[in-house]
């Protein structure tokens with residue numbers, strides 16, 4: 001028989017302790033207190049800013065207070081991008097119907113000339129239309145490119161990647177064709193007057209010279225209506241976004257040392273930085289809080305699990321997984337990469353977890369299935385073995401570290417994500433506690449069970465999709 | 468027997484025509500087209516600005532296109548107040564936890580010194596606490612007064628008046644005690660990161676010297692959390708709000724002339740101006756559209772009703788019912804005030820109408836009850852006889868004009884009202900059509916039935932509550 005047909009049984013001890021951890025977590029408000037503290041006492045914490053440095057101080061203090069060991073910061077260099085003097089940007093329809101537009105620069109965007117710019121828009125229904133727009137024509141020369149794709153909301157959040165193409169690469173297509181700026185309908189599913197920010201892509205490390213902004217859905221609807229009336233639309237932008245030079249960022253690390261195999265590491269965490277518009281409650285204060293609280297509850301057990309649980313609060317995730325890459329590079333350098341037995345990040349908000357995915361060697365599937373049977377009482381389904389472990393796990397996954405994912409319900413995540421509306425009040429305390437319960441169970445079992453999650457020599461591994 | 472015990476029966480003709488108007492209205496998208504046009508082609512239209520002047524042009528054109536007669540503008544003078552150069556204002560927590568705050572000046576507020584100001588806040592849980600704060604103390608000298616009352620949402624919207632006290636009068640209490648500015652938790656019930664604007668009150672025509680801003684609910688929660696931690700809070704403001712001198716505003720008027728008694732007027736309408744943050748879809752593009760569409764459907768009947776239906780699109784409502792007062796004064800002057808047989812304004816959004824209130828002489832109550840029986844098929848209850856006719860009807864009501872009100876469901880009105888989020892997408896087309904149906908029925912019956920709605924000499928009238 002094949003490995004995955006075997007049934008793996010947890011000992012009563014392990015299953016009982018996992019269940020007890022979950023019961024404790026469901027009664028605890030520790031994660032809520034952590035995310036309340038981070039979002040209130042630090043607030044927005046854009047990568048590379050003094051606010052992110054305050055978040056690292058907060059992380060060190062909080063991990064120590066919670067009894068973590070080996071608490072430390074690993075610094076790394078970062079190119080700083082900021083929006084300008086304020087979080088507001090001056091964008092308007094000039095004609096035919098003058099009115100202000102709620103907009104925000106995308107991460108990495110250039111700025112307008114100091115006096116701003118005014119130009120006619122060329123309206124593209126979709127990013128695909130822009131991609132296939134006649135290269136030889138000079139129809140975009142001196143114009144503002146407008147891209148109107150709508151994101152579809154879903155439990156899995158899978159509409160995000162598709163909708164994000166215009167955010168990541170729209171500027172390249174526009175700049176190559178002589179456009180003076182790009183305006184996109186916000187990625188995200190908010191029906192409110194908030195523009196969704198987020199980092200653009202920089203193929204071959206090329207950076208945009210032109211301004212690139214997103215407009216809120218109601219503003220995008222307005223532009224679409226005017227466009228459909230057949231009137232040419234002139235818009236004005238005045239932005240001061242840009243790169244500000246090299247600064248310091250860092251990852252914050254704390255551990256629950258293992259009882260028998262402290263050199264073996266189960267790595268979990270979230271990212272400490274946030275976008276500047278909200279207070280980063282869902283993205284990713286929640287992930288920081290869930291994983292810290294879960295590890296702390298495990299640390300409170302009568303005895304630590306066999307392996308070390310390492311919580312990493314990654315810096316500079318939003319601006320290109322800079323902290324995650326620095327972490328993996330540092331482990332490559334200190335030779336401890338292979339000590340990472342499995343990894344997972346929480347970075348998809350705070351709604352209930354509904355699915356448990358993995359990416360492990362086939363021989364370990366019965367163990368993951370056994371974990372899933374324990375998680376079932378929290379309303380969690382067993383997913384597949386094709387998953388990633390969250391954005392900051394990508395460099396580790398590429399280096400061969402097995403992954404798990406506790407997938408949250410994402411159906412309203414993109415109503416708040418990367419907007420001013422990502423604030424503490426959007427977190428439901430009970431759903432947050434369910435998250436901690438699931439994370440405590442998974443993390444404990446992964447650290448306690450003497451299982452190698454890596455593919456064996458004769459097994460394959462799935463390397464696709466890691467977002 | 469007393470008059471209200473009698474039963475008034477509509478003729479089959481009148482009842483049948485009213486029902487036919489409703490059926491037509493329920494199938495029509497005219498009101499949606501009107502509010503779409505106003506909010507798209509004019510957009511925000513703060514009283515006294517060039518945008519409000521464009522709205523008047525739009526009103527004249529649209530009334531003419533729809534076949535209204537005697538279309539005209541009645542201009543009046545207005546003191547202009549504006550926010551400053553942009554719709555954004557620079558407000559922040561400086562210490563203990565520096566972060567930006569989403570805020571907006573209240574109408575009529577003063578500005579900060581050019582470089583802005585920074586001061587410690589004195590936190591008041593409620594406006595009542597501020598009112599009773601020791602006058603003799605100098606504890607507010609040089610401080611920012613913060614007032615934290617929360618509005619309660621309701622179908623009737625009755626929580627608004629109570630919550631508004633801090634907006635209207637908070638500045639007087641603060642300025643009298645030497646405060647350098649006022650910050651209030653937004654009136655309104657939005658849970659999003661929008662601050663609610665609106666005009667302050669000016670007792671004895673006194674105007675504030677100090678800046679007065681509202682902060683969004685999530686920001687107010689943040690301030691409250693920090694306050695509860697016991698830390699003193701320093702905030703910074705940099706606003707440029709102020710009065711800009713005398714300008715022109717105006718009311719736009721159009722009529723469906725009466726068949727038999729054209730000098731008798733049923734006056735309906737909405738207000739044309741809006742706050743500058745949104746596009747004034749719910750407040751009050753909807754009211755403009757509902758009443759214009761209802762009157763237009765009546766104008767399309769084979770014969771006009773007996774009396775004239777006058778649609779008034781009031782200017783400068785938001786800044787103190789300036790257009791409504793000008794309208795009443797002009798009618799006082801031209802001697803046609805007594806020709807107004809009944810009045811009603813739609814100014815509470817676009818959700819379904821659920822109640823029909825009146826304020827008429829007792830002998831006319833059986834007629835209102837008969838109208839209510841016709842309206843019942845739209846899901847509308849008969850209310851009481853204590854109501855007002857909407858804000859712009861207040862001067863007419865004070866001058867003795869009878870009133871009716873088609874009360875909308877207001878349970879989410881204050882989620883959007885006076886914020887950037889008051890945009891077209893918040894209007895449900897079916898609910899809007901139900902409004903038009905009710906308005907067409909009521910307006911037609913009031914114009915057709917040969918009833919004097921005024922109190923007779925021996926009757927009283929209720930003059931209380933008109934908001």
Ligand SMILES: [Zn+2]
Nearest residue numbers: 271283284347
């Ligand atoms: Zn994230």
Ligand SMILES: [Zn+2]
Nearest residue numbers: 275283318418
């Ligand atoms: Zn993010």
Ligand SMILES: [Zn+2]
Nearest residue numbers: 738750751814
């Ligand atoms: Zn209004």
Ligand SMILES: [Zn+2]
Nearest residue numbers: 742750785885
């Ligand atoms: Zn209003």
